[in-house]
Amino acid sequence: MLFRLLILFTIIPVIEIYLLIKVGSWIGPLPTVVLLLAISLLGAWLVRSQGFRIFLQIREELSRGRLPAAQLLDGALVLVGGVLLMTPGFFTDFLGIFFLFPFTRSFIKLWLGIWLQKRLAKGGFVTRRHY
Numbered sequence: 001m002l003f004r005l006l007i008l009f010t011i012i013p014v015i016e017i018y019l020l021i022k023v024g025s026w027i028g029p030l031p032t033v034v035l036l037l038a039i040s041l042l043g044a045w046l047v048r049s050q051g052f053r054i055f056l057q058i059r060e061e062l063s064r065g066r067l068p069a070a071q072l073l074d075g076a077l078v079l080v081g082g083v084l085l086m087t088p089g090f091f092t093d094f095l096g097i098f099f100l101f102p103f104t105r106s107f108i109k110l111w112l113g114i115w116l117q118k119r120l121a122k123g124g125f126v127t128r129r130h131y
Contacts, residue, residue, distance in 0.1 A: 016089030023090060039093045043085035046100040050078045073112075077105050 024032040054075045061068035081099030084092045098104045 012091065015091045016087075019090040036088060036090070036093070039090075039097070040085055043082070043093065043096055043100065046097065047078060047082040047085065050100055050102070051075070051082075054078060070109075073109060074102075074105060077108060 020032065023035070027035070054071055058068040058071045058075070061071060077099050081096040084096030084099065087093075087096075099108065
């Protein structure tokens, strides 16, 4: 786990810096900053609209007496997308926006379901009681 975090915190910033330099040399520094701000504003609008829509779906499911499991997962994925959009850079912005669109979010949910089934089949989750 520590190795994965080390890779995460070293590889992603390198990718971000590389992309910022490439885009900045291609379109210039000021347009690069404007583009990053525009992507962030678009992302903030998407987080707000998707979050509100998911909140209404959760309320509707609860009023029908059903557990809103799919909607709660959607809400968590939108939250992850919002956090990724708050991180400056093109790579994390792309990933964040990928988490915000319902169409692409369905692929993430499918992948998470497959991953969870494999982990459960292998006994990959262990619960312990700490007293």
